[in-house]
Amino acid sequence: MTDLFFSLSKLFWIIVQPDHFLLLMLLLGLLLWRRVLGVILVWGSVLLMLLISAFPLGNYLLEPLEQRFPKTDLEQLEAPVAGIIVLGGGEDAERSVLSDQPQFNDAAERLMSAPALWKRYPQATLIFSGGSGSLLRPEYRGADVAKQWLDEQGIESRVLFDRDSRNTWQNALYTKELIREMEPAPEGKWLLVTSAFHMPRSMGLYRQAGIDVLPYPVDYRVSENRFSPNLNSNMADLNTAVREWIGLAAYYLTGKTAEWLPGPVDNREQP
Structure with a gap:
């Protein structure tokens, strides 16, 4: 299914x-x-x-998504951090294989933020979740690219990889399975790292999976430009925004999230 x-x-x-x-x-x-x-x-x-x-119409659609969850203030965070969950999507898996070196796209900040967070919380478990999002080329997987890049940073051995998930729903399901298999079970909250526009959908799915997550959005796309004669850039942002809003609606209508537009609940995501 x-x-x-x-x-x-x-x-x-x-x-x-x-x-x-x-x-x-x-x-x-x-x-x-x-x-x-x-x-x-x-x-x-x-x-x-x-x-x-x-006109960058995508700005108007992306802005409410990016502002939905402010980044967790790590300096003020008192709750223990059980681990860090990084969602894939910033890796260009096919080009990485063809060039024999890690290649990334506009969402590279998702993975690039991992080393700094791991250094801040060296005892926390780091989970990278991301397989193939391609319908035609499922053999190329983002987790393989992430593993190669993190190995170059010297922390690959401290990371758990989910290379089977193909969308955000599966990210949450397979992450939950990895957490269940941990012995001893980690205590505390999990930092969830993904693109800012993708955070509402991700938070809704991880809440539904029963994982206590705190938002750590990266990869912001909205700019101040209200007049920007650039068809390629404007169309790319519009594609991203429309896909995200459709994803929110689809996951809500199919019962995968409890809210159409998830947001902070009772300040739970605040330190």
């Missing part, structure tokens, strides 16, 4: 991803050009593309 959910979500995203959707609108409009609907679709796709190329 978990693999079916993953596959269906990937196929659905291929269609509704904003840049793909606009291309489909344009192609359908050209096929129906002699009809009113065709003209509307063509000009609608063109105007939307112009709007996206001029």
Whole structure:
């Protein structure tokens, strides 16, 4: 069932991803050009593309996600830290294999923050959770890239790796399994490290799994630019924002999270 959910979500995203959707609108409009609907679709796709190329619409969708969970103040944190959970997504697994060295994407801060956190809490357990998010290339896994990079930093031997999870839901499930297998069982809260825009969905899923997590968001995307004529950058941010909002809705509607937009509860995530 978990693999079916993953596959269906990937196929659905291929269609509704904003840049793909606009291309489909344009192609359908050209096929129906002699009809009113065709003209509307063509000009609608063109105007939307112009709007996206001029304004960073993704900023407006990402901002409420990034501000939902403030970063835990480690200086003021009194509760014991049982461990650190780092979610994958910043690794370019296929290029890492082809180049025989770790390669990363825009979410690299997720993994890059691990050494500093581990040095602050050297007795804490560090878990990296991330397999393959690719529908066509499942053999390339983010955990393998993370293991190689952390080995270069000298801390790979102190890390538990989940290389089987393929989405955030599986991240939470497989992390829970790793924690259950620990002897003795660690006591305290877990720092959850992921991109700021991804934190609400992640917190909701880890709460549902029964793991006591504190947010440690990284990889902020929102800028102050309200006019930014850059189609490539603006479209990338819009794709990211739309995917995240769809993910929040899908996980809520399928019962994987208790809230559509998880947020701090009774200041539990505050020190």
